[in-house]
Amino acid sequence: MIADLSLPFMQNAVLAALLAAVCCGLIGTLVVANRMVFLAGGAAHAAYGGVGLAYFLALPVLPVTVGFTVVAALAMAAITLRRIEDTDTVIGVLWAAGMAFGIILLDLTPGYKPDLMSYLFGSIITVPTADLYALAGLDVVLLAATLRYYNGFVAMAFDREFAAVRGVPVGLLHCLLTALAAVSVVLLIRVAGLILVIALLSVAPSLAVRRAASLGWAMVWAAALNVVFCLSGLVLAYQFNLTSGAAIIAVAAGVFFISLAPGLARKRYG
Amino acid sequence: MTEPVVEIRDLTFAYNGQDVLSDISLTVASGQRLAVLGPNGGGKTTLLKLILGILTPTSGTITVFGDVPGRQSARIGYVPQRLDGVAERRDLPVRVREVVLMGLLRPGRNGFRYTAEEVARADAALARVEMPGLADKRFCELSGGQKQRTLIARALVAEPGLLILDEPTANIDPQGKFCLYEVLARIGEGVTSLVVSHDLSILAAGVTAAACINGRLSYAPEPRLNQDMLDLLYGVHSHTCPMDAFLRRMPPDLAGLTPLETR
Numbered sequence: 053m054i055a056d057l058s059l060p061f062m063q064n065a066v067l068a069a070l071l072a073a074v075c076c077g078l079i080g081t082l083v084v085a086n087r088m089v090f091l092a093g094g095a096a097h098a099a100y101g102g103v104g105l106a107y108f109l110a111l112p113v114l115p116v117t118v119g120f121t122v123v124a125a126l127a128m129a130a131i132t133l134r135r136i137e138d139t140d141t142v143i144g145v146l147w148a149a150g151m152a153f154g155i156i157l158l159d160l161t162p163g164y165k166p167d168l169m170s171y172l173f174g175s176i177i178t179v180p181t182a183d184l185y186a187l188a189g190l191d192v193v194l195l196a197a198t199l200r201y202y203n204g205f206v207a208m209a210f211d212r213e214f215a216a217v218r219g220v221p222v223g224l225l226h227c228l229l230t231a232l233a234a235v236s237v238v239l240l241i242r243v244a245g246l247i248l249v250i251a252l253l254s255v256a257p258s259l260a261v262r263r264a265a266s267l268g269w270a271m272v273w274a275a276a277l278n279v280v281f282c283l284s285g286l287v288l289a290y291q292f293n294l295t296s297g298a299a300i301i302a303v304a305a306g307v308f309f310i311s312l313a314p315g316l317a318r319k320r321y322g
Numbered sequence: 323m324t325e326p327v328v329e330i331r332d333l334t335f336a337y338n339g340q341d342v343l344s345d346i347s348l349t350v351a352s353g354q355r356l357a358v359l360g361p362n363g364g365g366k367t368t369l370l371k372l373i374l375g376i377l378t379p380t381s382g383t384i385t386v387f388g389d390v391p392g393r394q395s396a397r398i399g400y401v402p403q404r405l406d407g408v409a410e411r412r413d414l415p416v417r418v419r420e421v422v423l424m425g426l427l428r429p430g431r432n433g434f435r436y437t438a439e440e441v442a443r444a445d446a447a448l449a450r451v452e453m454p455g456l457a458d459k460r461f462c463e464l465s466g467g468q469k470q471r472t473l474i475a476r477a478l479v480a481e482p483g484l485l486i487l488d489e490p491t492a493n494i495d496p497q498g499k500f501c502l503y504e505v506l507a508r509i510g511e512g513v514t515s516l517v518v519s520h521d522l523s524i525l526a527a528g529v530t531a532a533a534c535i536n537g538r539l540s541y542a543p544e545p546r547l548n549q550d551m552l553d554l555l556y557g558v559h560s561h562t563c564p565m566d567a568f569l570r571r572m573p574p575d576l577a578g579l580t581p582l583e584t585r
Binding site: 084085198199200202203204206207209210211213214215216217218219220221258260261262263264265266267268269270 | 374376395396398400402412413414415416417420423424425427428429430431433434436458461476
């Protein structure tokens with residue numbers, strides 16, 4: 053196993069796992085704390101519209117998809133910021149509209165048509181080195197944004213109205229967080245696949261926020277848990293010749309359910 | 323004579339074409355501790371949001387510290403009625419001290435850490451509301467009354483020129499280990515404050531003036547209610563209605579009715 057780490061694709065897989073773990077620990081914790089998981093999901097699916105647009109205009113896919121997704125996410129953020137009660141409906145409509153837009157544009161594109169699904173479902177074993185640089189850049193941006201606006205993010209998650217009264221730029225932070233979540237999801241899906249991204253974004257942060265003393269520690273714990281899930285999942289996948297993403301999710305889900313067990317036992321017998 | 327902290331003139335606020343507040347004029351002088359009483363839906367919280375600059379008046383003017391509402395928000399300590407479910411969330415890890423420190427945020431003050439001086443101020447604010455030793459606890463593990471006191475500490479920490487409390491009696495600990503009225507009376511000394519409540523007992527929390535609001539506003543320069551205010555709070559009842567008899571029996575000292583027989 054150790055000897056096999058010299059293989060370039062294994063090194064890339066381990067690096068991708070570490071970078072994705074840090075990214076999901078940071079943005080996942082912020083998204084969970086601000087109750088924006090549905091918003092992040094909507095942005096991720098609106099990304100299909102960007103893929104369609106890139107093929108229709110014969111432009112490079114990744115920049116167009118990122119740009120399109122950020123615009124769609126900011127539109128969702130702007131609408132949800134003003135009319136909180138309609139949040140679910142607006143996100144649901146943009147979620148569906150983004151995907152439909154992408155598929156129609158692909159239908160209208162002459163010549164070779166890529167399978168839209170395969171484009172957005174990556175595999176951690178076949179990560180190209182260029183994507184690793186993009187992920188590392190994303191980690192740096194996320195870390196910088198978190199350090200710069202940490203107190204504002206915590207205040208916004210805790211009590212949005214009070215934060216606004218104190219002069220915290222709530223509107224700006226809401227849009228920034230939505231845009232960061234959208235970019236993260238698009239980049240991560242290319243690397244890790246949609247299902248693995250959802251697992252990394254939700255399982256570790258939700259375990260961490262219920263136990264950590266502060267949001268900052270929750271980010272550290274979520275990132276550390278993600279590293280453990282990814283590395284042990286990769287080892288299992290290698291040893292038993294399993295699909296890497298599924299093995300990682302199996303480890304994460306196993307830990308999640310084991311962590312629930314004491315609470316369930318207390319409820320039944322307590 | 324110092325400038326009034328809040329000055330409202332001929333204010334009207336309409337929501338969906340219906341007047342929620344009409345023709346409100348009110349002055350909160352420096353050092354005054356005003357209780358604004360009113361039934362649910364009477365416009366109390368709307369009035370607060372107008373003063374905080376969260377809502378904009380349909381007509382009329384408001385000045386806060388001589389400025390447009392919202393411009394001087396950093397000088398206001400605001401204690402919301404409840405946190406709309408946020409207070410009950412177990413998935414938001416935040417310590418009590420960190421909640422109090424949020425009261426020191428201001429435009430441009432973001433960052434990651436708070437200074438030692440800011441932490442010392444937060445701990446002093448917690449001591450003022452009789453919550454020393456709880457600073458490192460997770461907020462979600464506190465009782466309702468402790469949460470309420472943490473939010474009061476969060477409002478006090480910045481030494482506000484105006485303290486605004488929205489329904490502070492809504493989350494009192496039923497065990498009564500801690501007397502909110504006592505603390506409110508004590509921390510209110512020297513601080514210009516505006517307390518909004520539907521609960522008459524707030525008049526016992528050291529207030530110096532009272533107003534009643536229900537669409538329109540009626541003011542008294544002492545913590546007592548006059549006939550006009552009681553009408554606003556409970557409506558006008560006919561002599562055959564048991565409510566009329568109840569209101570007549572109200573302690574004259576509280577209601578300030580003189581003389582009862584002339585009604």
